Amino acid sequence: MLRFLDAGESHGKALMAIIDGVxxxxxxxxxxxxxxxxxxxxGYGRGKRMQIEKDxxxxxxxxxxxxTTGNPITMVIFNKDYENWAKVLNGNTGENEKITIPRPGHGDMVGYFKYKTGDIRDVIERTSARETAIRTAVGALCKCILVSIGVDIRSKVMNIGGIEDDNVDLFDNEAYLRIENSSVRCYNEHVENMIKYEIDKCKQQGDTVGGSIFISVRGVPLGIGSYIQWxxxxxxxxxxxxxxxxxxxxxxxxxxxxLxxxxxxxxxxILCNKGEIIRPTNNCGGIEAGVSNGQNIEITVYMKPIPTIKKSIRSVDLKNNDNVVxxxxxxxxxxxxxxxxxxxxxxxxEILKEILNTYPADDIITLKKYIEK
Structure with a gap:
């Protein structure tokens, strides 16, 4: 079974993961x-943190x-910003420097009450999206293996701030190169400019903006997953x-x-053409009854606006229950x-994990033989 645990904090020494089952x-x-x-x-709309880190x-x-040797794989990404936060993270702060005002929409309040450390800083350090750096590294290692067995994963931004991009085939290499070269990862240049204007406007207003992402996965064999158990x-x-x-x-x-x-x-x-099963449409997104059907797996994912905003909205100081911003x-x-x-x-x-669950193999040569059958 493929599995991993990751650890580390946003401004700590490093992010790390141990992957087992590769x-x-x-x-x-x-x-x-x-x-x-x-x-x-x-990407357009990134903050100053990305000017510090070179992951x-x-x-x-x-x-x-x-x-790979079959042994657990340890991955580490060091945080350059740790040097600026060492004093804070080593506990060298006074009682008055503890954070007790939660950001609405973030994990601040729930983490404060759940773990009771008395300082939202402990929540911020782990709930931060900085954690996704090590998850990206873990997935990228899996991508290397997936590519070798014919599975390709691509994505594009579909919408930011209500501004919709064109629908295009992500496996049209010319179209995808255009997306990859776009600072907002969309296809239509006019839409790109509109989105950049929207992001700039939000920045000036002290606000944030969300959107949607389209993911397409090509090459997943028919039969991955199961309807046997939920x-x-x-x-x-x-x-x-x-x-x-x-x-x-x-x-x-x-x-x-x-609807x-x-x-x-x-x-x-479902049609048959010269002995081959074909599907004229893919409305189900490549999965039926919880099992891959051989078509591209197509997913649209929706992201809310980031809850850390400069513009004031109402909150509470949890230390004394005062209404604040x-x-x-x-x-x-x-x-x-x-x-x-x-x-x-x-x-x-997840896709590599489920492929390995369907075709258990301790070495890549055996896995490829299973897939090719």
């Missing part, structure tokens, strides 16, 4: 993983040369993982929210663009 002899490209981290740091992963175990359904597993990413509030598979469709127009017909913590104006990269890599881990 097949041996898989070729891992560290430059590819680091490039995924660069992709995550890019690169170190591998401390489980890979010899460029190949917790083995592939769409349920992907939903669980995607919803765990900071700021994600809703998920749609295929055209699942198209205008009826059964005759929504359900994807929110406090500001350094943040992005829009997190949709980097979230698209994070979500790609979150999908990569």
């Amino acid at each position: 097949p041996s002899n898989a070729e891992i490209d560290i430059d590819f993983i680091n490039n995924e981290l660069i992709r995550r740091q890019n 690169r992963v170190e591998i401390w175990s489980g890979i010899r040369g460029t190949k 917790d083995r359904k592939l769409d349920a597993i992907l939903s669980y993982a995607l919803m765990s990413v900071q700021g994600i509030k809703a998920i749609e598979f295929g055209k699942g929210t198209d 205008a469709k009826r059964g005759t127009t929504f359900n994807d017909e 929110n406090r500001y913590e350094r943040s992005d104006v829009c997190g949709v663009v980097p979230a698209s990269i994070v979500l790609e890599n979150v999908c990569a881990f």
Whole structure:
């Protein structure tokens, strides 16, 4: 079983993960993983933190040369900003410097009451989206393996602030190159300019903005996942993982929210052409009854506006129950663009895990033989 735990705090010494269950002899490209981290740091609407960090992963175990050994893999990303926060994180702060005013929409209040450390700083350090850097690294390692067995995961921004981009085939390489070169990861240049204007406007107003992301996965074999038990359904597993990413509030598979469709127009017909099963449409998003059906897995993910805002909204000082306004913590104006990269890599881990659950293999050679059959 493929699994991992990650640890570390936003301004701590490092983020780290231990991944167990990766097949041996898989070729891992560290430059590819680091490039995924660069992709995550890019994007219009990012804050000053990204000017400090230049994320690169170190591998401390489980890979010899460029190949996995089957041993647990340890990944580490050091935080450069730790130098500026060492005093705070080592507890060298007075009672008056403890944070007791929660940001509405963040984990501040619930964490304060749940863990009772008396300082929201302890909540901020772990709930921060900085944690997604190490999750991106874990997923990028899984992407290396998925590519070798013919699975490709791509994404684009669909909407920011109500401004909708064009629907395009993400596996049209020319179209995807255009998306990759866009600072907001959309296809239409006019839409890109409109989105950038919206982000700039929010920044000037001390506000933030959310949006939606489209993910398409090509090459997942038919039969991944299961309808036998509720917790083995592939769409349920992907939903669980995607919803765990900071700021994600809703998920749609295929055209699942198209309420205008009826059964005759929504359900994807099954045809046979020269002995090959084909599907003229993909309204179900490549998953039926919790099992992959061989079509592209298509998901739209919705992200709320970041809750850290400069503009004042009402909150409470939890120390003395006074009504106050929110406090500001350094943040992005829009997190949709980097979230698209994070979500790609979150999908990569879950899909590889489910492929290995269907085709158990301790080495990559055996896995490839299973897939090719």
